[in-house]
Amino acid sequence: MNPNLSRLQSYPFEKLRALFEGLTAPAGLKPIRLSIGEPQHPTPPFIRQALADNLDGLSTYPTTQGTEALRGAIAGWLMRRYKLPAVDAATHVLPVNGSREALFAFAQCVVDGSRPGAKVISPNPFYQIYEGAALLAGAEPVFLNNTAAADHFGPNFDSLPESVWRDVQLVYVCSPGNPTGRVLGLDEWRDLFERSDRHGFVIAADECYSEIYFDEAAPPLGALEAAHRLGRGDFRNLVSFSSLSKRSNVPGMRSGFVAGDAAVLKAFLSYRTYHGCAMSPAVQAASVAAWSDEAHVQENRRLYREKFDRIEPLLAPWLGIQRPDAGFYFWACTPLPDTEFARRLQAEYNVTVLPGSFLAREAHGINPGADYVRIALVAEPGECLEAAERIAAFCQKL
Template sequence: MNPDLQKLQPYPFEKLTKLKNAVTPPAELEHIALSIGEPKHPSPQFVLDVFTESMGRLANYPTTAGMPELRQAIADWATRRFKLQPGSLTAADNILPVNGTREAIFAFTQAAVARAPEGEATPLVVSPNPFYQIYEGAAYLAGAEPHFLNCTADNGFIPDFDAVDASVWERCQLLFLCSPSNPTGAVTDLETLKKLIALADKYDFILASDECYSEIYLDEAQPPVGLLEACAVLGRHDFSRCIVFHSLSKRSNLPGLRSGFIAGDAACIKPLLSYRTYHGCAMSIPNQLASIAAWNDEAHVLENRDKYREKFQTVVDILSPVMDVKSPDASFYLWAKTPIADDQFAQGLFGQQNVTVLPGRYLSREVDGQVPGEGYVRMALVATIEECVEAAQRIRAYVESL
């Protein structure tokens, strides 16, 4: 077996299950899960109707590149959303539909990393810390070494890229951004994106921006800026060295559809298409037709944001008197500071109140003697407003009992 598989750490939810198994929650309280970022809002009915009506197309093999109509719908949406120069993001060369961002992130890393010849330094895949664990696993299995940049309250939960030594950039082949961030909700601003594009040019690495939470934000007048948008501002209409990942899972409450896209530099998209052709991961035609309907509509996305705004305001009002917590810039997570160790907090909360949250240490690695997720828990406000309010009240009761 591939020896690099031994480098993979247990997934955060495996660790959480083990933590919870040590206690027994009260049977009289219904379990409320704030641990998994799985949207619980209803999927748009018009998308489900398209999916159902197209089930007869399961008799057809889909192509890896996806239907031209889907690629065009994606290109049109991204051009509108990120104010791109019309025609610069083409359906033929700059777009590839994928089965969700997890698959795309992993596959792109395998295609992008050039393994080092024997005797040369191992290439680096640089990412924020805390982080989405796929970045790490994909790096190891591509023959690279993950390099983590701590995100703390002191730096606004955005890595201090100015503090990164030149020797790191010289070995870097791929830099992952996550904006809006999982788990902190922090958004990387335009000036930082411009700076990173310049670094990518100077040191010849690829910028890969995971933007799957970009459509969940609190201020309707200030949607999170995207990497392709930064390219457009710079007049970089070929998106050189820049790649983005987007998904319908969070935007449209369709996590089971497994539908997203990767877009950007055509020189990166073409070899990825070749890789995925061998990988055998084409999206089914019903999924593609349903995806077209979703990308072409914004009304359901606005309604979705309104629901999250209500939940954030209500839950933060309940918790802020007893916890250090505030609404994020974007995403559907609360990154809450805990009064005791985060893993003890998560275990005690489950044991007393039957509410599950994710310890921040499970999303982090130790760097420079620091585990930046320690002392925080991630709360995913994905359930109904009623369940989120009930969970917040139980969390407050638990904190007050400490």
Template sequence: MNPLLDKLQPYPFEKLRLLFSGITPNSAYSPISLGIGEPKHPTPPFIQKAIADNLGGLANYPATAGSDALRAAVAGWLERRYGLPPFNPATQILPVNGSREALFALAQAVIDPSRGDALVMCPNPFYQIYEGAAYLAGAQPYFVNSDPGLNFAPDYKSVPADVWPRVQLLYLCSPGNPTGAVLTLENWKELFELSDRYGFVIAADECYSEIYFKEDAPLGGLEAAHKLGRTGYPRLIAFSSLSKRSNVPGMRSGFVAGDAEVMKKFLLYRTYHGGAMSPPIQAASVAAWNDEQHVEENRAKYIAKFKQITPMLQEALDVQLPDAGFYLWAKVDKRVAISDTEFAKRLYAEYNVTVLPGSYLAREAHGINPGQNRIRMALVAEVEECLEAAGRIVEFAKKLS
């Protein structure tokens, strides 16, 4: 077996299962989970219909590059959403089976393991796929801690000068999971200058981009590059997904877009890897990317939900409305005298509510675990269920304090 598999840590939800083992939650309360970021709003009927109407496509092998119609729909969405100049759908866009598999696969195509000292730079806390992708590509992850003083942006200025020449791939997530932070144009400018100097590829994970709470939509990586005059998006690959935007996590549909030279190699890798998208899913994806009304309605539901729940939780926890995304990233050590893992364990036992300990979403790096004494709450269910969960969390936290 591949010995690199032994470097993979248990997934956060496996750690949570072990944390809860042997616990029988209080039966006076119905179970509510805020632990997993799986959208629970209904899937739009027109997307379901598009799948049903195109089942005849199951009789055909799909091309890895996807259909012309799908690439054109993605190009159109990128141009409308970010104010970008026309994309070349044939060379700058690839459909993928959800951003997760593509985030993993990109490292396998980008990393040169023969160098022996290759690094993959990751934010901390982070989406665990980044770490696994680094190890399986023969590289080592290098974690840059998110700084609450920088609106939870990774503090790249803290990285020693001798680290940057070893970096071959840099993952970032904006809006961030779990913090909800959005990178600024100045943040992007700093990263682009580093990429120019050291030659690494930037993988911009933007799957939460369409759930936001401010008037202006979150800045995207391709948008930042365009504003900074970076024609052709050198060494930049953006990842997006329909899962959160359109409430279709089971469809496994997204895309990657950016630097045509990187995309050419990535297409070659995916052709061998077997990364083609099913034709009915492609047809449904075309319908989803071409419609914004359902996205606006979905966003309005999140805005209303967070507007009610954030002030409730602020009565007992140190928590703020994020820039974007559907998570609340709350600090528990100021007002309660227990750790994030103990908080999650006792909340589950006493109130039958599941949240994810923040330390499970990060690694100890540079002397600290930046997720320690925080909890992530995924407000993905309908508002009534989230309100009920928030009420229980407040009652539990007040009891502790």
């Protein structure tokens, strides 16, 4: 067996189950789960219909590269969304079965684990796929703490010495961030691009929350957009990862894409051809429909905006929360240790939130997720409001 399998940590939700062992929640309160970032808004009917209308495609093997129609729809969306003058659908875009599997597989393709000291940088707190991908690619994860003190949860690239940067082969970036909702600015992208040029590493930009934001006139800056604005129209050493799961409320379709550096994607396509992970033709057809429509995405954002508008005033006095730049999480500072807060909230009010320490690792002397909880506003507005009222009552009682 791969010896690095033994280095994988339990997933946060396994830790949560262990934390709640032996608890009996109040029978008179229905359970409300705000712990997992699983969209629960209804899937738009036209996407469901497109999927049903293309079931004949199940009789054929799909190609790993996907159909021209899907790559074209994605390229068109990228140009509209990020104001890019040109995206070559044949070389700059590759469909994937959701961003999660692609983020993991990408490290297996990019990292040369035979090189001594190979390193992969990840934000901290982080999406645990980054760590597992690095370990199983034979590299050492290096964590870049994102704290409130460090420019409001932004990355401090200078906090890592040049001796570390020299061995870095891959950098995972999550913007908007999970769990903080922080969006990287143009100067931060410039800094990271310059380091990539200097040390030769590849950047994997996880942007699965990019379409959940609050001002229709000010969408979050994207990685490819930043590259274009900084004169890097070839997207060298940069690949962006996106998904329909959050944008279009179709997590079960497992549909996303990677886009960016044509040379890197050519190698990744070769890897994926052997990996055997082509997208179902029916899912491809439904994805074309989804990427080609913005009305349902605007309605989705309206629902999230309504929830944040109503819930922020309820929780801010108790948890010091601020609206994130984007995404559907509150990253809330707790008056108790985060695990005790989550356990007692579950036991007394039947509301599930995720301890922040489960989303981070101790690095540079601290666990930057400690004493925070992640609150995912994914349920219907009424259910989220009820949960917020229970959380506020719990905090008031402390």
